[in-house]
Amino acid sequence: MSSSSLLDSMVEALQVMPGIGPVSATRIAYYLLDRKRSEGLAMAKVIEQGLNNISICPHCRNYTDEKDQECELCSSAKRRNSGSICIVESPSDVMAIESSSSYSGNYFVLHGHLSPIDGIGPEELGFDVLTRRLKEENITEVILALGQTAEGEVTASYIAAIAKKLNISVSKIATGVPVGGELTSVDGNTLALSFNFRRKI
Numbered sequence: 531m532s533s534s535s536l537l538d539s540m541v542e543a544l545q546v547m548p549g550i551g552p553v554s555a556t557r558i559a560y561y562l563l564d565r566k567r568s569e570g571l572a573m574a575k576v577i578e579q580g581l582n583n584i585s586i587c588p589h590c591r592n593y594t595d596e597k598d599q600e601c602e603l604c605s606s607a608k609r610r611n612s613g614s615i616c617i618v619e620s621p622s623d624v625m626a627i628e629s630s631s632s633y634s635g636n637y638f639v640l641h642g643h644l645s646p647i648d649g650i651g652p653e654e655l656g657f658d659v660l661t662r663r664l665k666e667e668n669i670t671e672v673i674l675a676l677g678q679t680a681e682g683e684v685t686a687s688y689i690a691a692i693a694k695k696l697n698i699s700v701s702k703i704a705t706g707v708p709v710g711g712e713l714t715s716v717d718g719n720t721l722a723l724s725f726n727f728r729r730k731i
């Protein structure tokens with residue numbers, strides 16, 4: 531408890547960040563007040579704008595600035611005609627793959643993986659939208675780029691079954707992605723290799 535209830539509220543609010551506990555939150559709050567007031571205000575404004583406006587692309591479920599509008603990646607005719615769709619767990623995976631310059635096709639973002647214990651099933655992951663895309667678009671290859679975790683594997687098998695039923699070839703990135711690891715922790719070169727050496731499943 532400090533001498534200011536506003537300061538206490540700042541410290542509490544900052545703890546919403548991952549890995550930030552009371553000690554770090556207090557340090558950040560004092561740092562902003564002592565030295566970075568204008569920068570802190572600018573940051574708060576940008577965060578507010580982002581949280582209020584960033585939406586989910588209805589086509590690939592990646593983040594986009596315009597509500598109900600397709601994102602920039604989906605608007606590319608070259609990507610649309612590529613015939614491939616890469617399935618990832620989170621928007622940050624799309625960013626990681628894009629910075630590796632190893633892939634230039636379509637994406638689909640699940641925003642998680644199958645996890646019945648947390649109430650995350652096919653519906654929450656947008657499998658209806660994905661299945662519709664696989665049926666309606668000229669997709670010839672599904673590339674699974676999910677985390678190499680038990681849940682990621684189960685999710686991959688589920689999607690592979692849907693794709694195979696529609697006679698679409700399914701491959702999976704492999705080399706270099708650590709077991710139990712997240713895609714965002716893999717460097718661009720390793721990720722590029724993973725794409726080049728993807729295997730059919």
Ligand SMILES: [Zn+2]
Pocket residue numbers: 587588589590591592600601602603604605
């Ligand atoms: Zn999109």
